[in-house]
Amino acid sequence: MTMAIPSFTVETRTRASTLSAMAVIALLLLAFAAPFIVSRGVIQDLFFILTMLVLAQNWNLLAGYAGLISVGQQAFVGFGAYTMFGAVILFGVDPVVAILIAGLFSVALAIPTAFFTFRLYGPYFAIGTWVVAEVVRLLLAQWKALGGGTGTSLPREATREMIGVNMMRDLFGMKASEAGDALTYWLALILVIATVGFIYGLLRSKQGLGLAAVRDNEQAARAVGVDARRMKTLVYLATAFITGIAGALIYVQKARISPDAAFSVTDWTAYVIFIVVIGGIGTIEGPILGVIIFFLLQNLLADFGSWYLLMLGLLGIAIMLFAPRGLWGLFSDRTGIQLFPVRRVLKGGPLNLTHKGGPHG
Amino acid sequence: MNWLDTILQGVLLGGLYALFAAGLSLVFGIMRLVNLAHGDLIVLAAFLILVLVTTLGLNPFISALVAMPLMFAIGWALQYFLLNRTLGKDILPPLLVTFGLSIVIQNGLLEGFSADSRRVFAGSIESASVNLGPVTAGIMPLMTFFSAVAVIVGLNQLIYRTSVGRAFRATSDDPVTAGLMGIRPQRIFAMATGLAMVVVTIAALYLGTRANFDPTSGPSRLIYAFEAVIIGGLGSLWGTLAGGIILGVAQTVGAAINPEWQILAGHLAFLGVLLFKPRGLFPRAVD
């Protein structure tokens, strides 16, 4: 008797993910049409949600997948924002172009930062990143051309004459401020899609497997030839790029900057950590769920000032202790649903082919 | 400008940073835990001293003595009931839980005491000073520095000369085998954090009497403590004092050149040490 060599196929797709792919496409079409459907206030809220989501996805990639727990990502938000301001104010660059320049400059900052902070052992890495953020903040506060410690504003003409704004005014009959909001919103939407797409692609790739191996057991991963340090460095630089872009984009919309706001630990790191922890660290779905919950909580409780942050802190601690994989983890465990499956599932092979090789075969 | 004076002030300031750092260093040495709320706990202790001074009319030094057992109890309970649950191979849970705790303490203090800057007044001793040849040193900065030395001598005696200290070191080496000796690691950890909070109270006394503080002062104290620990090298309390002194001198020299450069100069000194001596200036060689 000849045995058929069982053929395996490796799939990461699930039925829920096929369905959700179609839902996502519909949702994206709706999202792109939003500026024509909803009010400017809603667009500004959505812009906030989308940019926080980008920051959260990046922090999640760092902490949840690469094991790099940073409390200094505000360094790249602030540096990206200041780079954009510098390019626009000092060199007259178009803000949209300046956003891309900001991403590149953030990578340039991340290279020496990684050089210093990667020398610190795990938990001390966290504080090391914070020190770097403080250094960058203090240095930029010395830069008088950009307002020093008190900060500065983007010139009105710069945002009014951004690439695309005039076209949107002519095409859709929008007011300049309206068109500016719509433009930054679309850019944020594209950034979210690109970020999620990049992370999803990375995790499903060979590099992603290496990353998972490093997270689970760095020594073992090294033994099978995964270069842990190189993987971590690449992830660190990639997140710096995206975080810098996000920072610049946020400040194109804000149009006013100061060192304390642009390098705020609370706004750009604490909130982001809570979004990821509450939603579910180590999943792509977690930050999405987290940012929605975060936005709802903020609207419900914003009037309570510091009580709101206190409660957010307690919620984060409770989730870390009792549901360390966050709310999405709880949901996914109960239902088995994954929208962005990165786990590899063996299909076919001996289990499906037993009838061929069975005792009566 | 008197450089000798600047350096002396920096050395004495280093005593304060060593006090900030000693508790962090102790806890890390025993359980490899980095408490991101360490700075906020210093500020919490400063508010506790302030409350004792204002409500009971106590002298700040007596208030600190009263606050010590309270802070020990807070530290013990915090470790035993909360932080012990986060310890393990994964460094994520303790970092995120203490980060959350930092936010909780800051905002709890904001609710209780508002964002106003506070200060603990210690009376005439604040302005007293002694002449040391060409320079003068304030009594309070001198007391800060000698308190730091006393704390480090005391902690070293405890760690290297007592039964509890042996248990600290044994648990740090191998908690499972320590259990076979009758040591309960969970209680050892709780005691270590309690002890760290006693040191934090001493640090808080000098923080509160020397300068203004407010509920958000914690994170920068954490950063100074961390820099002192890393400059000095992990595992040595005397190294931590040296690290504090280097940081303090860098800050006062930076401030002497340009007042806006004080904090920045400290950070740059830290990065310089990290660049040339990544394990710190006095890493544990023989201990």
Place this chain on the structure above:
Amino acid sequence: MALLETRGLTAAYGDFQALFGVDITVGAGETIAIIGANGAGKTTLMRSISGVLANATESILYRDEPIGALPAPDILARGIAMVPEGRKLFPSLTVEENLLIGNYGRKVVGPWTLESIFALFPILKERRSNPATALSGGQQQMVAIGRALMSNPEVLLCDEISLGLAPVVVRDIYAAFPRIRETGASIVIVEQDIAQALNVADRVYCMMEGRVTLTGRSTDLSRDDIHKAYFGTEHHELA
């Protein structure tokens, strides 16, 4: 009456079951040896008794009290001390400090003090201020045994004390055992060296794949019986 007894003791590490219903008894003042190949479950048995692994409470009895679920410090407090496999000395402590920490959780007056342990192993007195890890393997094993004796135990568990040591060093260490027996303590040794085990023990249990396959008085067991129990050709039960 048995001083220490296991009844149908099972133990598992996650999905891997290491012990399948082990029954052993240790009488007061008795020395027993547990022999078996690597992976037979001997070390798991020691870790279960000493409280490093938690078990069903009724599966281990000490003076008729169920202790299976107690953690290690409670087991030590009752008088059961362990010399763990691989010695596990504390590298941050000196030789003397390693000994002193042995009675951290059980301070009872008895034959064993720092001085009487230095008398048992004189080399340790010379090297008392050295870091424990600076000693030779045999000397480290002496520290590990001395550390367990410091609590004046009623039962001394010794896990693989001859592992990795030269035969002449093993002989020196076992030379101390008659003195330990004189104090009235019960001793449980886990050994791979069958001759050494038969030599020192009153009774022997042979284990294989998580079960006791042979038990009897050392003087009654033939090499052939042990060989079969060890390598699993047949199962024996000697009266």
